[in-house]
Amino acid sequence: MVARLVCFVAGVLALSSGLASAHGSHSNDQPQSDDWATRHMMEEHHIEGFDAPSFFTLHDYDASGAWTTEEVRKTYGMDDESNKGVDQSRKEAAVRQVFDLFDPTNTGTITRDAWLKAVAAGTRLPDLGFGPGHHGDMEYEYEIHHFEKFHGDDTTEDDLTHPEDIEHFRRHDEEELAQIRLEKLERMQVVEVNIPSKFRRNF
Incomplete structure (x- = not known):
């Protein structure tokens, strides 16, 4: 599932149980x-x-x-x-x-x-x-501000229905599609759309 990411420094930091708040919000309106x-x-x-x-x-x-x-x-x-x-x-x-x-x-x-x-x-x-x-990166922020607070080790894909879950996986899909497009362009010998129109042949 989602990898647990916690930073340790020189063995002197102690982990806490974390603070529960509204569904992993990144709002900055707290006192x-x-x-x-x-x-x-x-x-x-x-x-x-x-x-x-x-x-x-x-x-x-x-x-x-x-x-x-x-x-x-x-x-x-x-x-x-x-x-x-x-x-x-x-x-x-x-x-x-x-x-x-x-x-x-x-x-x-x-x-x-x-x-x-x-x-x-x-x-x-x-x-x-x-x-x-x-x-943190997208995975870390989702993990520490949402998944740890509202899900557990026994969570299934069907349980990931919160708005934060949906947005997280939407961003994953978006990144994967962008990577696929990039790999497709890199396999092309010449990327026609990158050639200024005045240098293109008109057939």
């Missing part, structure tokens, strides 16, 4: 949190027990030892479809807000040491209004 990192870990990763080094490592996607602006955007889910209607200037301002807190010397990255020092001094990631930080 803002005073502790956004904890909200993120519980809602997006189903993890309760974590520390500052673990949180940093989990969101250092390229394992470089520093967070870039792109990694901060990803962690906050700014590029997730749930935030596609948000103006880019607001997203840029939000990223600057995080960097003002954790990169006070304007190096352009948030290093692990800078992160740990700021957290030890009481600085926390602010809730910037982008929701819990959806940053």
